[in-house]
Amino acid sequence: MNIYILTLNNTVDIERCKCYIPFLSKERRERINNSNNPKNIITSIYTGLLTNRIISKETGLSVKNIAFKYGEHGKPSLEVPGFNNDNYHFSVSHSNNCIAFVSNTAPIGIDIEQLAPARMKVAKRFFCEAEYEYLTSLDPCHSSVEFTTIWTKKEAYFKMTGDGLTKKIDSVNVLNFSDNIMFYSKNHSDYIVSVCSSNLNSPINVIDLTEEDLTQDIYECSP
Numbered sequence: 001m002n003i004y005i006l007t008l009n010n011t012v013d014i015e016r017c018k019c020y021i022p023f024l025s026k027e028r029r030e031r032i033n034n035s036n037n038p039k040n041i042i043t044s045i046y047t048g049l050l051t052n053r054i055i056s057k058e059t060g061l062s063v064k065n066i067a068f069k070y071g072e073h074g075k076p077s078l079e080v081p082g083f084n085n086d087n088y089h090f091s092v093s094h095s096n097n098c099i100a101f102v103s104n105t106a107p108i109g110i111d112i113e114q115l116a117p118a119r120m121k122v123a124k125r126f127f128c129e130a131e132y133e134y135l136t137s138l139d140p141c142h143s144s145v146e147f148t149t150i151w152t153k154k155e156a157y158f159k160m161t162g163d164g165l166t167k168k169i170d171s172v173n174v175l176n177f178s179d180n181i182m183f184y185s186k187n188h189s190d191y192i193v194s195v196c197s198s199n200l201n202s203p204i205n206v207i208d209l210t211e212e213d214l215t216q217d218i219y220e221c222s223p
Contacts, residue, residue, distance in 0.1 A: 001104060001201045005112070005188060006050050006209045008097045014038045017045045020215065024048035025068055047099050049214045051092055054101050059088060075162035091159050091195075100193050108197040109159030111152040115190045118147035126154075126169040134175060145192065149185045150174055152194035157181070160196045 028048040035041050056063045069079040077085050090103040091110040100112040123132050131150050153174035184204055185194040
């Protein structure tokens with residue numbers, strides 16, 4: 001299984017990025033057109049490019065034919081005539097300048113977050129008792145990584161189920177989970193990325209991508 005991570009350059013030019021909008025799905029184009037935040041627009045454009053490019057590579061679908069539908073709480077899936085979604089599931093996440101994508105034969109969720117000091121008030125409110133006690137037992141130099149790991153695992157779990165954050169976050173203990181659910185977390189530069197699924201195939205590879213990897217031959221995929 002591959003986890004793809006795209007790290008954007010801080011100097012990305014928004015006007016140059018806008019030339020890629022025609023290569024995105026109708027739903028994403030509409031969201032971009034309704035946004036006035038340059039950073040959000042850039043992130044959305046590259047999230048769409050990354051998602052379309054990897055899905056095309058893994059499924060054989062033409063980028064031009066990729067379309068999406070969304071569950072009650074926003075979970076995306078493919079909406080392509082004749083394509084069977086039962087064996088292809090994907091998830092995408094972004095934080096600051098990083099965008100992460102993963103797919104699997106079983107429902108899957110991914111979350112990526114930039115490391116920051118552990119927010120113990122947040123943990124007290126949103127983590128279950130066992131998770132909070134675990135954090136408080138740690139040396140402060142380790143609490144940032146563990147706080148972010150727990151948080152990303154929770155996000156990945158709810159993205160996998162499609163519930164979003166409609167359920168109480170503290171209802172799930174990611175330190176001691178059953179029901180055949182598996183987690184994988186990795187420290188990637190100054191980020192933590194976590195995935196959750198009932199079937200995490202080994203080996204798990206983290207593949208770094210650049211903007212050029214997504215755009216170097218994009219005009220050959222003209223919509």
